[in-house]
Amino acid sequence: MKVNSIKIQWFRGSASEVALGASSKSVVVYGPNGSGKSSFIDAVEYIIHKGKLEHLAHEYSGRRQEKGIINTHAPANVQSQLLFDFNDGKNLGASINTNGEYTLFGTNQTAMDGWEYMRTILRQHEVADFITGTKGEKYSALLPLLGLHNLEFIAENFRQLARTVERESKIANNKSKIEEIIERRRVKMGEIDLRGANDKVDALYKKYVPAGTDSNLADKCAKISESLSRQIDGLDALKKLHAILTEISLVSLTEDIKSVRIATSNLVSAADPLIQEKLAILQTAEALNIKLGATPMLNCPACGRELPADEFKSHIDSEKKKLQSIISLFGLHKSAVANLCNDILKVKNNFQKEGLGDWKKKLIKDHMDKIQWLTDLDVEVIRGNCSEENLGLLETNVMPLIDVAKTTMGNQPGDVRQLIEDKEAVQIADEIIEEKNLSDIVTRSQALMNLLQAIEAGARQEIRGKSEKIIGDISADIQKMWEVLHPDKKIENIRLYLPDDADKAVDVRLKFYGIEQDSPRLTLSEGNRNSLGLCIFLAMAKKDERDRPLFLDDVIISLDRGYRGMIADLLIKEFSEKQVFIFTHDREWFVELKQRLDATSWQFKTLMPWEDPSVGIRWSARTMSFDDARKDLDKAPDLAGTTARKLMDIELAPRAEMLKIKLPYLHRERNDHRVAHEFLEKFIADGMECFEIKDGHNYKKHDEAINAFRKADSLILAWANRATHTFDAEKNEADQLIKACENALEFFDCTSCKKSVGRLEDAKSKLKQCQCGNLRWRYGKA
Amino acid sequence: MTKENWLEKIIKEFKEQNPDLGEDEINSVSKLVFSVDMQDKELRQAELTQHAQSLLKNFLDNDKTDIKIKHES
Numbered sequence: 001m002k003v004n005s006i007k008i009q010w011f012r013g014s015a016s017e018v019a020l021g022a023s024s025k026s027v028v029v030y031g032p033n034g035s036g037k038s039s040f041i042d043a044v045e046y047i048i049h050k051g052k053l054e055h056l057a058h059e060y061s062g063r064r065q066e067k068g069i070i071n072t073h074a075p076a077n078v079q080s081q082l083l084f085d086f087n088d089g090k091n092l093g094a095s096i097n098t099n100g101e102y103t104l105f106g107t108n109q110t111a112m113d114g115w116e117y118m119r120t121i122l123r124q125h126e127v128a129d130f131i132t133g134t135k136g137e138k139y140s141a142l143l144p145l146l147g148l149h150n151l152e153f154i155a156e157n158f159r160q161l162a163r164t165v166e167r168e169s170k171i172a173n174n175k176s177k178i179e180e181i182i183e184r185r186r187v188k189m190g191e192i193d194l195r196g197a198n199d200k201v202d203a204l205y206k207k208y209v210p211a212g213t214d215s216n217l218a219d220k221c222a223k224i225s226e227s228l229s230r231q232i233d234g235l236d237a238l239k240k241l242h243a244i245l246t247e248i249s250l251v252s253l254t255e256d257i258k259s260v261r262i263a264t265s266n267l268v269s270a271a272d273p274l275i276q277e278k279l280a281i282l283q284t285a286e287a288l289n290i291k292l293g294a295t296p297m298l299n300c301p302a303c304g305r306e307l308p309a310d311e312f313k314s315h316i317d318s319e320k321k322k323l324q325s326i327i328s329l330f331g332l333h334k335s336a337v338a339n340l341c342n343d344i345l346k347v348k349n350n351f352q353k354e355g356l357g358d359w360k361k362k363l364i365k366d367h368m369d370k371i372q373w374l375t376d377l378d379v380e381v382i383r384g385n386c387s388e389e390n391l392g393l394l395e396t397n398v399m400p401l402i403d404v405a406k407t408t409m410g411n412q413p414g415d416v417r418q419l420i421e422d423k424e425a426v427q428i429a430d431e432i433i434e435e436k437n438l439s440d441i442v443t444r445s446q447a448l449m450n451l452l453q454a455i456e457a458g459a460r461q462e463i464r465g466k467s468e469k470i471i472g473d474i475s476a477d478i479q480k481m482w483e484v485l486h487p488d489k490k491i492e493n494i495r496l497y498l499p500d501d502a503d504k505a506v507d508v509r510l511k512f513y514g515i516e517q518d519s520p521r522l523t524l525s526e527g528n529r530n531s532l533g534l535c536i537f538l539a540m541a542k543k544d545e546r547d548r549p550l551f552l553d554d555v556i557i558s559l560d561r562g563y564r565g566m567i568a569d570l571l572i573k574e575f576s577e578k579q580v581f582i583f584t585h586d587r588e589w590f591v592e593l594k595q596r597l598d599a600t601s602w603q604f605k606t607l608m609p610w611e612d613p614s615v616g617i618r619w620s621a622r623t624m625s626f627d628d629a630r631k632d633l634d635k636a637p638d639l640a641g642t643t644a645r646k647l648m649d650i651e652l653a654p655r656a657e658m659l660k661i662k663l664p665y666l667h668r669e670r671n672d673h674r675v676a677h678e679f680l681e682k683f684i685a686d687g688m689e690c691f692e693i694k695d696g697h698n699y700k701k702h703d704e705a706i707n708a709f710r711k712a713d714s715l716i717l718a719w720a721n722r723a724t725h726t727f728d729a730e731k732n733e734a735d736q737l738i739k740a741c742e743n744a745l746e747f748f749d750c751t752s753c754k755k756s757v758g759r760l761e762d763a764k765s766k767l768k769q770c771q772c773g774n775l776r777w778r779y780g781k782a
Numbered sequence: 783m784t785k786e787n788w789l790e791k792i793i794k795e796f797k798e799q800n801p802d803l804g805e806d807e808i809n810s811v812s813k814l815v816f817s818v819d820m821q822d823k824e825l826r827q828a829e830l831t832q833h834a835q836s837l838l839k840n841f842l843d844n845d846k847t848d849i850k851i852k853h854e855s
Contacts, residue, residue, distance in 0.1 A: 153823060
């Protein structure tokens with residue numbers, strides 16, 4: 001799809017509607033600084049970025065950038081508008097309200113949906129952005145070209161899915177529960193595995209369910225528990241009291257508290273420096289991105305060591321491992337606290353049982369405050385935050401109660417104690433089953449996560465494989481374009497590549513005078529970096545097979561002057577099929593492009609200098625930019641005269657080259673800095689013999705042109721030089737000078753076919769002529 | 783290597799590493815890879831949660847878990 005025209009009104013620099021007509025051709029627009037060139041580029045970006053302009057993303061532009069997007073002098077009753085007409089007869093427009101909200105309209109409102117900014121628009125300040133961007137930004141810029149969106153979606157969706165599965169399966173929570181069970185078992189029974197638990201359960205099963213036929217561990221445990229409960233319920237009052245006291249006395253509170261203290265101590269000693277370290281990371285993280293962009297070396301915010309950016313990733317991985325060990329210590333601490341709380345609950349519940357009867361009443365006399373403290377205790381508070389103060393209070397208030405229970409039980413019958421011990425043993429065996437269940441859930445959840453992660457890695461590997469081929473093609477184009485722009489620079493093997501140590505990353509390497517360089521930023525000058533940035537942009541644009549235009553906004557200003565001329569070669573060689581919009585404020589380059597680019601596929605337009613917001617953007621009726629000179633006629637006629645003379649220097653040089661005008665060699669740089677008078681003098685001398693215009697079926701000398709050259713030459717000698725050197729030109733003199741110069745230049749173009757007299761050359765190089773043959777420059781007569 | 787080939791390679795390796803997991807569970811994941819849903823856009827959290835719950839249901843089927851424990855005990 002090509003653009004026929006871009007119309008804007010009260011948008012950015014424009015006032016009432018102004019149209020950049022292209023008729024599907026490529027266009028070069030010249031305009032002095034501030035004439036409104038970028039307003040047309042802004043219109044393209046406005047649609048691409050859905051109502052936003054990146055360069056207006058600041059605090060003064062308003063919530064929807066309305067203060068910058070809309071012409072500040074727009075009348076109250078008009079809307080700012082953009083309208084793109086395309087070569088398929090359809091159009092796309094946007095109406096912008098004063099609050100910045102916009103509405104799309106037109107017959108194809110999705111026409112520009114696939115126009116990614118980074119491959120459509122290149123502005124002066126963005127030329128080197130690709131080179132200075134991060135590897136991730138480079139990858140993002142390339143991704144649409146790779147055509148691997150579906151695989152990228154698979155990779156990203158599976159990455160997120162693995163995280164969601166981790167959360168939904170409560171893997172961390174289940175792991176923590178398993179640790180709690182293991183810790184509780186360790187405290188009660190020491191190290192015991194599934195086989196040991198099986199043996200223990202088998203022995204109890206034979207004892208309490210002698211006629212049982214169960215083979216399953218869980219069923220056996222259930223039957224043993226039932227039998228034990230029946231036996232305990234059948235005990236007389238005294239033995240019931242003994243059973244309760246036994247249960248209290250078996251609580252190993254001392255061991256529980258010791259475990260919590262050890263876990264707390266381990267956690268504190270590991271976590272304190274970590275917290276300090278993480279704080280430091282937070283403080284420096286903001287500056288980190290900037291450092292990564294500017295230099296390949298950076299200081300680790302955690303330890304301060306200077307290290308290459310590429311090593312930073314592995315450094316961070318080791319930091320993450322440290323964090324993993326802290327998480328594990330947190331888990332152990334949580335388990336120890338959970339066991340302590342469960343045991344306190346057991347003591348508390350037993351102390352509230354009616355079976356304690358008179359024993360409790362007797363105890364209240366000496367330990368009333370402790371029993372009351374235990375009754376009021378909210379165990380969940382300790383579970384949430386178990387401080388050293390809590391532990392001290394438990395030791396003061398609960399430990400004595402357990403000691404009393406132990407003392408009381410000192411001489412009591414062993415059969416009751418055995419019942420309670422067996423009850424605890426079967427509970428622990430039961431927990432082993434729960435642990436096994438949880439372990440299985442964790443294993444299966446982990447397996448699912450591993451599969452999801454493997455699929456993500458597989459998709460990324462596939463992306464890498466396919467990307468390498470496409471990136472190789474783009475790299476070859478970058479190198480080719482570089483060679484066109486810089487045939488003399490020994491920079492070889494310029495290539496994009498996918499770093500081995502990172503996904504979603506692309507970088508640039510090259511060989512500089514035979515030595516491999518990790519980045520163009522290491523060796524290339526700013527001008528050369530900009531050249532390379534332009535090559536990369538153009539190579540990526542060329543790779544995009546969709547037919548859509550490119551917009552280059554003053555990009556050559558950052559290129560070395562010596563290489564600007566080569567851009568015309570690049571455009572002719574590589575972009576004859578693409579529609580390209582070039583905006584420039586470099587008059588010399590504009591003239592050069594006008595001479596070199598084929599007028600059948602290129603248009604050349606000139607903007608008038610911008611005056612005020614109510615006048616807005618205006619096209620000049622001419623393409624020779626003498627309006628630049630005219631704007632100074634009133635206030636500085638000497639400056640207007642000087643500008644006209646400079647324009648003639650610039651405009652005549654390519655015409656002389658085109659018509660092969662021979663000038664005597666001058667020493668050194670003087671040879672490259674000819675002035676208008678030198679060219680005109682020669683055009684007059686040669687033209688009297690060579691310049692002809694059709695007259696019926698024959699040709700006659702083009703006397704009118706020669707007279708125009710003479711007049712321009714004489715005024716330049718008389719007034720332009722005076723304007724330049726003595727600054728005393730009058731307005732009417734400068735005005736006549738400008739008109740004479742414009743008039744002289746117009747004689748080089750045919751009034752019928754509008755093409756230059758130097759457009760076509762015959763096979764024997766005996767003459768040059770315009771497209772229709774109305775004008776010709778015949779050699780051999782000079 | 784086609785899209786199917788890279789996935790097949792991953793599934794084959796996964797099966798070898800997890801012999802106790804059945805075809806149903808693995809198929810539930812591999813089918814998801816080439817669903818339009820997965821290839822067309824970045825999924826929102828609600829959609830991810832739905833997929834995650836569905837996959838977990840397949841992977842953590844209670845009956846299968848019990849059978850395994852009974853067998854081991």
